[in-house]
Amino acid sequence: MFSGVKSLVMGGREVWPLVEGGKGVSATNHASSGAWALAGGVGTVSAVNADSYDAEGNVIPQIYRAATRRDRHEELVHYGIAGGIAQVQRAYEIAAPELRRGIGAININVLWEMGGAQRILHGVLEGTRGLVNGVTCGAGMPYKLSEIAAQYGVHYYPIISSARAFRALWKRAYSKAAEWLGAVVYEDPWLAGGHNGLSNAEDPRAPQDPYPRVAELRATMRELGVSESVPIVMAGGVWRLDEWANWFDNPELGQVVFQFGTRPLLTQESPIPQAWKERLLHLNEGDILLHKFSPTGFYSSAIRNPYLRALEARSERQIAFSTTATGDHQFALDVGVGRKSYFVTRDDLLRAREWHGAGFTEALKTPDNTLVFVTTAERDTIRKDQADCMGCLSHCGFSAWKDTDTNSTGRLADPRSFCIQKTLQDIAHGGDPEQNLAFAGHSAYRFSSDAWYSNGFIPTVKQLVERLRTGA
Incomplete structure (x- = not known):
């Protein structure tokens, strides 16, 4: 019997065990992440080519004027730092009433394989001291993540898809900054949206049950001496928590928190265009493709x-x-x-x-x-x-x-x-969702079958968080 969730302390903050997934280029911004933190969860600002604003509050188009790739790359880094700072500041303003009480948190999400990742991360953290609680980072093996996070006094949340990956990160770097490890994010490589961490040894057509993989991760963390107070964040395929009831108060798994990447796309605060939201409401099972066309190689x-x-x-x-x-x-x-x-x-x-x-x-x-x-x-x-x-x-x-x-x-x-x-x-920024890459997790088809979204209903972030807390 699932009776709802309890708050916990993660990264030194009291939060619901509900994390907003940070989604790529401007798909998660200050509006959604600030509202998520205000509701008592962990709001995650995407610091991947984030939007910045002019004096009138209009989004500054990211136009590249330099003649060479190297100089355009410098423009990209400048945009990335300015946008990350702007988004964090605005998110903090939204969530400040709860954040100042020690409730809720603002994290930022970066991709280790994005261009200029370390420079952008340094720049954003330098410009937002005291506002950011943690850095969530995946898409590669971010060995230097712990060092950078510790330098600014923020927690770090590595995204991994196997116990083996965490072991490598811990032994090489993370053990030296263990006190700043906020949680370990297990991102299921078959269920999560966006870029996934499938290894060459894993069959993309043969999904594996996440439970034994997460149990192996916890066993590895215990073997390495990681504190039991460090939660594992389950990311990918999570729709409603009553479907994961056996993960709560489970001594084999330890403390577990859940990340939602797809469901926050369909909220009133979500910055994605209305046409994209409409597309999400009418998906069928099988409409999400796990593919390898991405230029990242993932x-x-x-x-x-x-x-x-x-x-x-x-x-x-x-x-x-x-x-x-x-x-x-x-x-x-x-x-x-x-x-x-x-x-x-x-x-x-x-x-x-x-x-x-x-x-x-x-x-x-x-x-x-x-x-x-x-x-x-x-x-x-x-x-x-x-x-x-x-x-x-x-x-x-x-x-x-x-x-x-x-x-x-x-x-x-x-x-x-x-x-x-x-x-x-x-x-x-308003482009046709049929003629662009539209990231989504493999549970996105459930928007069309979930009665809560009938008649085109789109909740606020507060309504969604309250519903998730009850298991629905």
Whole structure:
């Protein structure tokens, strides 16, 4: 029998065991995170290319004017710091009545693999001293997270997807700043929205039960001497808490807190455009795709809309080639490549001619010695987006940018991917949710079947938190 949740102390604050997931580029901002903290939970400001504002309170468009990628990257870092500071300050103002009483908390979320991550994190924390309680960080192995958090006197919340990953982080770095470990976030790699931490040994088509994985994480934490007061945050696939009743007061798991990434998208304070909210209300089971088109190289989960289906179709229009006639590759490719000399199999030659006849007249090389066939318009968009790169990731497969002295991955830019900065900025600021990447967790289809959302009802954050506390 589930009778609701009790508050606990996490990161030195009294909070409900309810954490708002910090969602990417402007999908979680001050309005939602401030309201979440005001309701007594942990509100999480996304500090990934966050919006900043002019003197009249209007969002400042992130326009890149520099001529070189390196200089555009500097513009990106400047935008990132200014936006992160602005969002935290506004979130704190909203939640201040409770925060000053020691109730609720404001965290920030950063991606370790975002471009300039450490510089942006330093800049935001320096500019928001006394306002931020903790830093949630994933998308990679953030070894320096504990060191940076301790420097500013804030807690850190590493996002991991296996006990093995936490063990590596603890032994290399986190044990040296154990007192600042606020919680460990277990993000289920099959259920969570956005980028997921699937390893090469795990099958994306074979989801695993999170319980034994979280039990293994707690056992590892105990083995390493991590305090029992440090909770595990379960992230991914959480819709209503009565479905997780056996996780509460469970001595095997210890203290567990729950993170909600998808449900806060559909609140009145959520900053995502109304069209995106409407799309969420009408999803069916299976409409979320776990895919690997992201330029980060990570798997990620998003709505399988025309934008993603076009990427799927693009990869299907793909053939292997050789620069010399060898083996089965004996047939000179005569479409899509101009005067360049490529040899393919007979079957692939026929397929290429068919695609060419259907309007996919341009063959673009990939880093894997294959060719993908696209329209002229698609080719032009891909090339422009690659040329406009501002280094939003530490390592980008789409543009071949890498945050090093050479600013190059050393590999060919991959036309099968996309500019993630461009599409996430667009959808967050009014772009068509059918023609952009629309991140969502695999439980998002439940909006359409949950009676609470019938007739298009969209709750306030306060209403959602109160409902979650009761288990619904």
